[in-house]
Amino acid sequence: MSKQDRFSNDINIRNKQAGFQYELLDKYIAGIVLKGTEIKSIREGKVNLQDGYCYLNNGELFAKGINITTYAQGTHYNHEAARERKLLLKKMEIKKLEGKVEEKGLTLIPTRLFINERGYAKLEIALAKGKKVHDKRDSIKERDIKRELSRVKF
Known part of the structure; x- marks a missing residue:
């Protein structure tokens, strides 16, 4: 395995559970x-982004x-695997998030980690609201309908 094979610039790691567990309202890209x-x-x-969350301090x-x-x-x-990492956003975006996170039921979760065209690692975070059980059932139902429609087309 060469060095070129091991280190990739087209990294796109997703938090697949985020869309199922939360209703994603607004997205931001942070360094x-x-x-x-x-x-x-x-x-x-x-x-691994599954257990990740963001907070303001x-x-x-x-x-x-x-x-x-x-x-x-x-x-x-070598680095510590599960340490806190500071995220870089503009001051206005942070102030906007502070106001929204104070609302009841809203939280910040990481949805995607990628490397941009300049080679920097970026984290896409989303302002999210937790789904209730019936909302999750609706998501499952919509996913099954889409799957059946795609089978019928082919």
């Missing part, structure tokens, strides 16, 4: 402050619960 070998693990695609945005697996060829400078 991530990374340390050490984290970018190498991201380029290998070894990231003193006008700053942080992501917690995102698991970036430690880099296999790393030395004692």
Whole structure:
């Protein structure tokens, strides 16, 4: 396996449960402050967004619960897998999010991690509202209908 095969620039890691568990209202793209070998693990695609969430603290945005697996060829400078990571957004966007998150039932969740055309890792976060059981049933029903229609077409 060559170095070119292992490290990819077309990374697009999705949180598949986010759309099922939450109703996504608004999306933002934020930069991530990374340390050490984290970018190498991201380029290998070894990231888990399932348990991740974002929170605001003193006008700053942080992501917690995102698991970036430690880099296999790393030395004692290797990163911690499940640490908090600061997210980079403009001040106006953070103020807007602060106002919306104070509303009852709204939260910030990571939906996608990707590498942009300049080579920087970006995290797409969504302002979301938790779905109730009947909403989840509706989502399952719509998905099954789409699946049946696609089968009938072919």
